[in-house]
Amino acid sequence: MARIQAITVPKWGLTMTEGTVSEWLVDEGDTINIGDPIMDMETSKIVNVVESIVAGTLRRKVAQPGDVLPVAALMGVVAEADVTDAEIDEFIDTFVIDESVSGAPTGAAAEGAAPAAPPEPTPATAAVHEPAPTAATPAAAPAPAPARTGTPSVPEALKSGDDDSAVHATVHARKLAATLGVNLNNVSGTGRNGRVSVADVEEAVTGAGGSLPARGPVERVPEVDAVPADDSGVAATSVARRLAKSLGVNLHSCRATGRHGKVCKYDVEAAHALQGGAPAPAAPTPELAAETAPEVEAVPMSGMRRTIAGRLQASKQTIPHYRVSMDIKLDALLALRKQVNDGDPGVNVSVNDCVVKAVAMALVKMPEVNVQFDEASQTIRRFRDADISVAVAIDDGLITPIVKAANSKTLTEISAEVRELATRAKAGTLKAEEFQGGSFSISNLGMFGVRQFDAIINPPQAAILAVAGGEQRPVVENGELTVATAMTVSLSSDHRVIDGAVAAQFLQVVKRFMETPSLMLA
Amino acid sequence: MSTSFDVIVVGGGPGGYVAAIRAAQLGLSTALVEKQHLGGICLNWGCIPTKALLKGAEVAHTLAHAADFGFTTGDISFDLKRLVKHSRDVSGRLAGGVGYLMKKNGITVVDGVARLAGKGRLSVDNDGRTVEYRADHIILATGARPRALPGIEPDGDRVWTYFEAMVPDALPQSLLVIGSGAIGVEFSSLYNDLGVEVTLVEVLDQIMPVEDAEVSAFVRQLFERRGIRVRTSTRVTAIDRHADSVTCHLEGADGSTESITVERVILSAGIRGNIENIGLEELGVETAGSFIRTDAWCRTNVAGLYAIGDVSGPPCLAHKASHEGVVCVEKLAGVADVRPLDRERVPGCTYCRPQVASVGMTEAQARAAGRSVNVGRFNLQANGKALAIGDATGFVKTVFDAASGELLGAHMVGPEMTEQIQGFGLAQSLEATDSDLAHTVFAHPTLSEAMHEAVLDALGRAIHQ
Numbered sequence: 001m002a003r004i005q006a007i008t009v010p011k012w013g014l015t016m017t018e019g020t021v022s023e024w025l026v027d028e029g030d031t032i033n034i035g036d037p038i039m040d041m042e043t044s045k046i047v048n049v050v051e052s053i054v055a056g057t058l059r060r061k062v063a064q065p066g067d068v069l070p071v072a073a074l075m076g077v078v079a080e081a082d083v084t085d086a087e088i089d090e091f092i093d094t095f096v097i098d099e100s101v102s103g104a105p106t107g108a109a110a111e112g113a114a115p116a117a118p119p120e121p122t123p124a125t126a127a128v129h130e131p132a133p134t135a136a137t138p139a140a141a142p143a144p145a146p147a148r149t150g151t152p153s154v155p156e157a158l159k160s161g162d163d164d165s166a167v168h169a170t171v172h173a174r175k176l177a178a179t180l181g182v183n184l185n186n187v188s189g190t191g192r193n194g195r196v197s198v199a200d201v202e203e204a205v206t207g208a209g210g211s212l213p214a215r216g217p218v219e220r221v222p223e224v225d226a227v228p229a230d231d232s233g234v235a236a237t238s239v240a241r242r243l244a245k246s247l248g249v250n251l252h253s254c255r256a257t258g259r260h261g262k263v264c265k266y267d268v269e270a271a272h273a274l275q276g277g278a279p280a281p282a283a284p285t286p287e288l289a290a291e292t293a294p295e296v297e298a299v300p301m302s303g304m305r306r307t308i309a310g311r312l313q314a315s316k317q318t319i320p321h322y323r324v325s326m327d328i329k330l331d332a333l334l335a336l337r338k339q340v341n342d343g344d345p346g347v348n349v350s351v352n353d354c355v356v357k358a359v360a361m362a363l364v365k366m367p368e369v370n371v372q373f374d375e376a377s378q379t380i381r382r383f384r385d386a387d388i389s390v391a392v393a394i395d396d397g398l399i400t401p402i403v404k405a406a407n408s409k410t411l412t413e414i415s416a417e418v419r420e421l422a423t424r425a426k427a428g429t430l431k432a433e434e435f436q437g438g439s440f441s442i443s444n445l446g447m448f449g450v451r452q453f454d455a456i457i458n459p460p461q462a463a464i465l466a467v468a469g470g471e472q473r474p475v476v477e478n479g480e481l482t483v484a485t486a487m488t489v490s491l492s493s494d495h496r497v498i499d500g501a502v503a504a505q506f507l508q509v510v511k512r513f514m515e516t517p518s519l520m521l522a
Numbered sequence: 523m524s525t526s527f528d529v530i531v532v533g534g535g536p537g538g539y540v541a542a543i544r545a546a547q548l549g550l551s552t553a554l555v556e557k558q559h560l561g562g563i564c565l566n567w568g569c570i571p572t573k574a575l576l577k578g579a580e581v582a583h584t585l586a587h588a589a590d591f592g593f594t595t596g597d598i599s600f601d602l603k604r605l606v607k608h609s610r611d612v613s614g615r616l617a618g619g620v621g622y623l624m625k626k627n628g629i630t631v632v633d634g635v636a637r638l639a640g641k642g643r644l645s646v647d648n649d650g651r652t653v654e655y656r657a658d659h660i661i662l663a664t665g666a667r668p669r670a671l672p673g674i675e676p677d678g679d680r681v682w683t684y685f686e687a688m689v690p691d692a693l694p695q696s697l698l699v700i701g702s703g704a705i706g707v708e709f710s711s712l713y714n715d716l717g718v719e720v721t722l723v724e725v726l727d728q729i730m731p732v733e734d735a736e737v738s739a740f741v742r743q744l745f746e747r748r749g750i751r752v753r754t755s756t757r758v759t760a761i762d763r764h765a766d767s768v769t770c771h772l773e774g775a776d777g778s779t780e781s782i783t784v785e786r787v788i789l790s791a792g793i794r795g796n797i798e799n800i801g802l803e804e805l806g807v808e809t810a811g812s813f814i815r816t817d818a819w820c821r822t823n824v825a826g827l828y829a830i831g832d833v834s835g836p837p838c839l840a841h842k843a844s845h846e847g848v849v850c851v852e853k854l855a856g857v858a859d860v861r862p863l864d865r866e867r868v869p870g871c872t873y874c875r876p877q878v879a880s881v882g883m884t885e886a887q888a889r890a891a892g893r894s895v896n897v898g899r900f901n902l903q904a905n906g907k908a909l910a911i912g913d914a915t916g917f918v919k920t921v922f923d924a925a926s927g928e929l930l931g932a933h934m935v936g937p938e939m940t941e942q943i944q945g946f947g948l949a950q951s952l953e954a955t956d957s958d959l960a961h962t963v964f965a966h967p968t969l970s971e972a973m974h975e976a977v978l979d980a981l982g983r984a985i986h987q
Contacts, residue, residue, distance in 0.1 A: 056848055237952075346824065348826055419825075420854075422658065429858070450967055
């Protein structure tokens with residue numbers, strides 16, 4: 001590990017160009033671990049917690065609350081104890097924003113000034129770091145940060161007061177206040193725009209003669225508010241709803257003075273002012289303008305490319321791949337497909353849809369293939385349902401939307417879903433949960449007339465099926481030379497978790513379903 | 523050239539080319555098949571060139587009233603060919619613009635006649651050479667054409683459709699227009715302004731049957747004052763074609779008959795969808811009359827097949843087609859905030875003199891739907907701007923739901939009304955109430971003040987009448 005490491009502004013989406021520091025959740029001198037929440041950061045779209053992807057002692061906070069920083073800008077410095085302040089100063093002075101990082105989805109740190117490590121959350125095919133739905137064993141997730149130990153003592157004077165739901169406070173401060181029973185009306189906010197921070201709550205408690213246990217690393221809390229977070233049910237004008245979203249105001253906390261009892265623009269501005277916010281700017285802020293401007297440079301695509309490169313290189317280098325291939329005769333399947341397609345105008349089943357269905361049913365029969373491998377914890381996560389990642393080529397890359405629980409879907413459902421997912425993949429409208437995860441992948445290059453190919457495993461999955469094109473071939477049956485339509489499939493498996501015999505048996509099952517498709521109905 | 527796309531659009535009119543652009547914008551590989559003219563009827567033979575001709579009619583009208591503004595005009599001559607040339611030039615320029623937009627968005631334009639060859643498959647014939655294309659999503663935007671009446675088939679010479687009416691070599695002495703929808707009414711007004719003797723025949727009991735009865739009656743009165751003969755509740759039972767004239771036999775609903783001999787006839791008795799010879803039957807595509815049946819997202823009953831614009835049913839208007847093109851593509855691409863088109867909220871504009879524009883329900887439709895309504899009216903005679911420009915003929919009518927204050931419909935007749943109807947469209951889209959509109963400040967002096975006053979009148983408190 002480098003002796004000095006940077007904490008930088010993360011990139012949470014293709015359109016994110018900068019973030020605003022809301023509040024540090026750790027102090028200089030604190031020891032932080034990978035995965036610890038270290039800061040609240042706002043973008044024009046969300047408020048989110050920055051998690052550290054480095055470990056060590058936070059030596060310097062470079063960014064201060066309220067700072068607006070571009071993606072990949074330096075926010076803080078983590079270093080070991082023996083690094084001198086002068087070395088840290090020099091590191092800060094010579095730090096350069098890595099332009100390639102700022103264009104790519106990345107985590108919150110870069111090692112030294114060197115290019116970032118392969119980023120974690122990515123839109124690319126290999127980004128499959130979701131907890132398994134049926135996790136047999138929890139993954140080696142970052143250990144939960146220790147909560148406060150000991151018993152706090154809070155003076156009664158701080159506990160009474162009116163409903164404090166409208167007090168402008170950070171999520172963490174509100175959570176802490178709730179835990180301690182402190183009414184936020186009794187706390188004066190010193191944060192940005194007068195917002196109450198965790199420090200303010202602590203200050204109020206100790207200032208009033210109370211005491212707090214020693215503070216461990218901050219516990220990660222889900223974003224909750226005193227008012228219901230979902231305000232979609234509140235009657236509001238369109239302008240008010242949008243303004244509330246951009247100002248971070250919950251419509252539940254607004255009065256409704258508009259006609260017909262709707263929350264109107266004035267109400268949102270009033271609630272915002274009450275929460276300590278500045279009056280809404282008349283013109284869009286540069287940040288908003290920047291977000292709505294169309295992306296001109298295709299820089300994010302190169303980020304995807306780099307992610308694909310990094311992940312698949314790691315896969316090929318670290319996973320002991322081996323391949324098993326088999327020829328599958330398609331005549332029965334094609335006949336079935338024709339019957340289905342001719343019988344219902346609303347259905348257009350492709351051969352690939354049938355492959356998805358057959359593989360899904362085979363995975364349920366052979367759960368030892370329907371797995372993810374967690375290398376860190378040496379755990380095999382076995383899935384109950386077959387969540388099948390289907391590789392879709394898009395501009396300058398590929399993405400693997402998932403047909404979830406394909407084993408419980410009809411061929412018609414799978415067909416409609418694959419078509420929709422593929423189109424949405426190309427249009428870039430997939431949600432993260434629609435392409436992250438999956439228990440098995442299928443890559444089909446049949447439409448290019450490919451006769452046979454091998455695919456690289458999409459970790460943490462343990463197998464991928466490469467499907468080539470169907471074609472008429474001479475075959476020998478019972479000593480007779482005949483013509484059959486056939487295709488070749490090749491299964492790449494991770495030998496650490498799937499043995500050769502298992503892979504071969506799995507292909508046999510797939511072949512049986514495809515060559516006798518009525519079995520898929522049985 | 524690739525023959526496989528995410529989206530293929532059939533038809534390059536205002537529905538098709540807009541759908542193609544939106545699809546390309548969303549990152550989908552897109553092709554557009556067009557058999558003749560990019561821009562479709564709208565740009566080449568409809569909305570745009572007729573507006574260019576109608577401007578000529580307006581100039582004629584202005585010149586006739588130049589004296590009101592202190593101008594003495596000498597002998598005025600008129601060259602029809604130059605007006606027609608202006609109209610064609612505008613069409614040519616815009617069609618070129620569509621070609622540019624296709625190129626700019628990376629859309630593959632395929633020349634030829636398309637036919638569905640199966641689900642997700644399309645064969646395109648270009649002068650006998652057939653190429654098969656594939657796409658996950660095929661959008662039919664094949665448009666519509668004039669509806670022929672038995673015995674009154676257009677012949678391109680004495681019995682015209684809008685195609686011939688748009689490029690006359692010479693002005694006829696007399697003209698009989700069959701059908702008083704937007705097309706019939708616009709040509710009646712145009713040719714009347716250019717000095718042609720016009721008869722307008724409508725089978726229903728009012729001209730512009732989709733418009734509010736008060737608007738229709740008002741326009742009829744003005745037309746008749748201009749010398750246009752109007753016959754409603756009347757059908758053309760037969761025509762006799764002569765060497766350079768046509769005798770039309772009319773029959774009224776009351777049994778009365780009449781024969782009128784004119785030089786030319788324009789047939790504008792509605793349109794029908796272009797659903798033939800595109801392979802719909804083989805795929806089992808459901809139709810309704812001459813139109814393709816679609817759901818709220820423009821999907822047909824066939825997987826991966828969509829229909830937008832005129833071919834998917836009325837209202838057959840360019841802006842409806844364009845809007846459907848966007849809705850259809852955004853839905854199939856999974857765009858988050860897409861909403862279905864509400865066909866009841868498509869504005870309609872007729873560019874006769876005076877202009878007619880409307881959105882939403884007529885008063886009669888609202889009452890028939892069982893709504894308790896508040897109706898407001900304001901006459902342009904009390905609008906300062908209308909008087910100043912010397913064109914204070916017209917009115918604005920609003921129809922509100924008495925209970926909720928919702929704007930159910932708005933109907934406008936008079937100068938520049940087509941430019942203003944969007945104000946009421948916005949109000950409907952944002953679900954503004956009568957009081958929201960009353961609270962809105964309208965600029966003075968504008969024609970749009972009449973819109974405000976018509977709202978106030980519905981609330982019983984118009985200021986200037």
